Amino acid sequence: MTTLPVPAPGEESDFVARHLRGLFSGEVTRSARFRGGQVAADTALASFDVRGYAARRSEVWPPSRRGASGLSPWIRHGLITLPRAWAHVEGGPARDVERFRDELLWQEYARHVYARIGAGIGRDLRAAQALWGSASEPGHALDRRMACIDLVLGELDRDGWMVNQSRMWIASQWSVRHGLSWQRGELWMRRRLLDGSRAANALGWQWTAGTATGRPYGFSRQQVERRAPGTCSGCSLSRACPIGDWPPDGAVDRLAPSPLLARDPDHEATAGPLGPEGGGDVDAVWITAESLGDGDPALVAHPDAPAMFVFDEGYLDRFRPMATRLVFITECLADLATRRPVEVHRGDPVAVLAGRRVAATYTPVPGWSARAAAIAPVAVHPWPWLRRPGPGSVASFSAWRGVRREGRRGARRPRG
Numbered sequence: 001m002t003t004l005p006v007p008a009p010g011e012e013s014d015f016v017a018r019h020l021r022g023l024f025s026g027e028v029t030r031s032a033r034f035r036g037g038q039v040a041a042d043t044a045l046a047s048f049d050v051r052g053y054a055a056r057r058s059e060v061w062p063p064s065r066r067g068a069s070g071l072s073p074w075i076r077h078g079l080i081t082l083p084r085a086w087a088h089v090e091g092g093p094a095r096d097v098e099r100f101r102d103e104l105l106w107q108e109y110a111r112h113v114y115a116r117i118g119a120g121i122g123r124d125l126r127a128a129q130a131l132w133g134s135a136s137e138p139g140h141a142l143d144r145r146m147a148c149i150d151l152v153l154g155e156l157d158r159d160g161w162m163v164n165q166s167r168m169w170i171a172s173q174w175s176v177r178h179g180l181s182w183q184r185g186e187l188w189m190r191r192r193l194l195d196g197s198r199a200a201n202a203l204g205w206q207w208t209a210g211t212a213t214g215r216p217y218g219f220s221r222q223q224v225e226r227r228a229p230g231t232c233s234g235c236s237l238s239r240a241c242p243i244g245d246w247p248p249d250g251a252v253d254r255l256a257p258s259p260l261l262a263r264d265p266d267h268e269a270t271a272g273p274l275g276p277e278g279g280g281d282v283d284a285v286w287i288t289a290e291s292l293g294d295g296d297p298a299l300v301a302h303p304d305a306p307a308m309f310v311f312d313e314g315y316l317d318r319f320r321p322m323a324t325r326l327v328f329i330t331e332c333l334a335d336l337a338t339r340r341p342v343e344v345h346r347g348d349p350v351a352v353l354a355g356r357r358v359a360a361t362y363t364p365v366p367g368w369s370a371r372a373a374a375i376a377p378v379a380v381h382p383w384p385w386l387r388r389p390g391p392g393s394v395a396s397f398s399a400w401r402g403v404r405r406e407g408r409r410g411a412r413r414p415r416g
């Protein structure tokens with residue numbers, strides 16, 4: 001375990017190259033588009049206008065046609081909470097506000113599912129995937145000679161981000177057309193996304209592969225022509241397009257879902273405390289990559305205590321995200337350090353925090369709970385839910401939301 005210097009703004013890439021070697025994949029670069037930190041998050045939110053979102057959210061190319069907010073890296077890392085994003089669009093055109101808030105609810109839903117079933121999110125939820133593919137490398141399934149694939153993967157490489165439609169194209173090409181395991185694809189993509197989360201990424205892949213609904217999402221040239229017009233005319237494979245037809249149906253076998261999806265016998269534990277628990281003197285606030293914003297409830301409650309962040313060696317050694325993600329997180333820490341004291345370490349959080357009286361925000365992911373059980377924070381603050389988890393079904397988004405809206409997403413042959 002090593003105490004690291006506090007990263008300085010502008011020197012984050014050097015910090016990652018020098019101090020985090022062995023914990024990432026790829027070359028050390030920053031995202032061409034996204035900067036970490038509360039200042040960047042606030043600027044992005046302030047400049048997001050929801051007008052036109054509903055009509056343009058699924059556009060892929062060129063970027064000027066898009067309606068997607070591009071807020072996900074900051075939402076993922078807690079710099080923009082879901083309640084804040086929800087409030088931001090108040091007063092906008094009703095159709096756009098409703099559609100945007102619906103997407104925030106998908107994020108919340110994914111968090112609820114993961115908080116409830118933990119690692120179970122990595123197993124087929126409601127249908128078994130039909131596997132027949134033999135490609136051992138992503139390159140075989142994701143052929144970059146195809147202009148559409150090259151377009152969206154280029155954005156992933158450069159920015160660490162893609163619009164939702166592009167993610168569906170990649171996940172469908174991999175798991176539906178090539179019959180490869182969605183779990184392998186999920187890990188491959190999560191390593192590359194700045195917003196990569198076990199919760200939303202696994203659900204996105206399960207939804208596309210059909211294991212969440214029983215209806216795989218098909219990807220073909222039609223979507224490219226509609227959502228990224230002009231792409232096919234510049235494609236060397238245009239006359240022999242490998243996705244000219246719909247992919248094979250890939251029959252799925254319905255599974256008996258886990259009873260935990262239907263009911264949570266311990267939903268208060270899943271949701272965490274309703275108000276602050278514990279207290280007394282604290283000598284640091286333990287923060288994690290789930291909640292790096294100034295508004296983290298524990299940081300707000302203990303304004304004079306230093307924020308303490310540990311690059312978790314064991315976890316990162318196994319996960320090996322692209323360096324871009326660690327640069328983004330380091331940018332968040334460097335930015336935070338301009339407003340309050342920050343301590344940065346590399347090692348096992350349990351060992352680093354042993355003997356410290358720390359405060360923390362309850363975080364609804366299994367990794368946090370496992371470490372918090374050993375660290376035993378003296379004060380725990382509630383997670384800023386958009387909707388507090390209850391005991392009811394999370395077997396599908398519509399069941400969870402309480403209204404029947406899933407058909408829009410469940411169509412196998414999407415209109416666009």
Ligand SMILES: Cc1cc2nc3c(=O)[nH]c(=O)nc-3n(C[C@H](O)[C@H](O)[C@H](O)COP(=O)(O)OP(=O)(O)OC[C@H]3O[C@@H](n4cnc5c(N)ncnc54)[C@H](O)[C@@H]3O)c2cc1C
Pocket residue numbers: 057067068069070071072073075076103104106107108110162163164165167168171190193195196197198200201202204205208
């Ligand atoms: C295969 C696949 C993988 C995905 N992996 C991730 C992931 O790792 N992390 C992640 O945050 N999202 C993931 N998504 C969901 C979605 O694609 C992204 O949240 C969205 O594209 C982010 O861009 P945005 O901020 O412009 O979204 P907007 O359309 O502007 O939506 C605003 C916010 O709503 C939430 N949101 C939107 N769509 C979804 C959705 N379908 N599911 C959950 N939340 C949503 C996000 O927090 C997003 O920032 C995935 C979707 C698919 C199909």
